[in-house]
Amino acid sequence: MQEKRTRYPSYDVLREQEHWDEHTREIVLKRLGPFDQHKFLEDHEAALVFGIARHIVYDHRKEILDYVVHHLDQSLSSAAGEDQRKVDTPEQRSLVRDGLRAIDKLSQKQYGAPFLEIDEKEQYTLLQELDQGKALPMRTWQRIPQQELFKKLATEIISAYYSHPVVWSEIGYGGPAYPRGYVRIEQGLTDPWEAKRDVNK
Numbered sequence: 001m002q003e004k005r006t007r008y009p010s011y012d013v014l015r016e017q018e019h020w021d022e023h024t025r026e027i028v029l030k031r032l033g034p035f036d037q038h039k040f041l042e043d044h045e046a047a048l049v050f051g052i053a054r055h056i057v058y059d060h061r062k063e064i065l066d067y068v069v070h071h072l073d074q075s076l077s078s079a080a081g082e083d084q085r086k087v088d089t090p091e092q093r094s095l096v097r098d099g100l101r102a103i104d105k106l107s108q109k110q111y112g113a114p115f116l117e118i119d120e121k122e123q124y125t126l127l128q129e130l131d132q133g134k135a136l137p138m139r140t141w142q143r144i145p146q147q148e149l150f151k152k153l154a155t156e157i158i159s160a161y162y163s164h165p166v167v168w169s170e171i172g173y174g175g176p177a178y179p180r181g182y183v184r185i186e187q188g189l190t191d192p193w194e195a196k197r198d199v200n201k
Contacts, residue, residue: 006170013168013175024176031164033063035070039077040093046073048100049153051116055124056154057161064164071160072096089148099149102140103130110136 017025038046046069053068054060076093089095103126107115111122118126129135131150161167168175 006172008169008172011169011172013165013173016175020176028165028175031067033066033070035066038070038073041069041073041076045097045100047116048103049157051123052103052127052153053157053161055120055127056157059161061166064161064166067164068157068160071163072156075156089145090143092152095144095149095152098140099144099153102138102144102149105140106130106135106138109138 014028017028020028041049049069049072050065053065057068059065076096090098104114107113107118107122107126110126111118115123115126126135127150130146131154133145133147135141135146162171165175
């Protein structure tokens with residue numbers, strides 16, 4: 001298991017859940033799993049997102065990355081609309097599905113094996129080139145803009161990662177403010193229930 005990366009080793013935001021309203025508590029606790037079967041992502045696509053997420057957030061913990069994948073799957077299977085996107089960028093379901101397929105194809109072309117079968121350094125290099133729009137030329141990039149694909153994956157992954165209560169505890173985030181609210185809003189002050197930094201860490 002990966003060691004916790006935190007300056008708040010004794011803080012656990014879930015100890016504060018009794019101060020949240022029932023609806024908020026239900027939403028947050030569901031992020032701990034177990035998770036339903038994927039509604040949009042196929043098994044290989046989910047594994048690809050998991051593998052990509054490890055590089056985006058520099059975290060290998062399965063229990064957190066499983067939630068990241070679940071969050072993206074929910075987003076893609078939802079009937080709700082998406083945020084604004086560039087004119088030449090496909091809608092998010094096509095962008096992600098065709099984009100993940102393109103990443104595997106790119107990996108095969110560049111390293112002779114699918115993304116999940118190449119080593120971590122090669123995976124990182126491939127994603128870095130995608131982020132910079134400098135991946136090897138492929139016809140797919142005419143439909144799937146490289147940087148928009150990376151931006152979409154990174155945005156969804158990071159958003160999900162930092163909404164997980166374990167990560168909240170590690171960064172010292174006190175969780176939902178409603179209905180209790182924050183009282184000590186002056187600079188440098190914290191409420192008694194907020195995380196206190198361990199200066200020895």
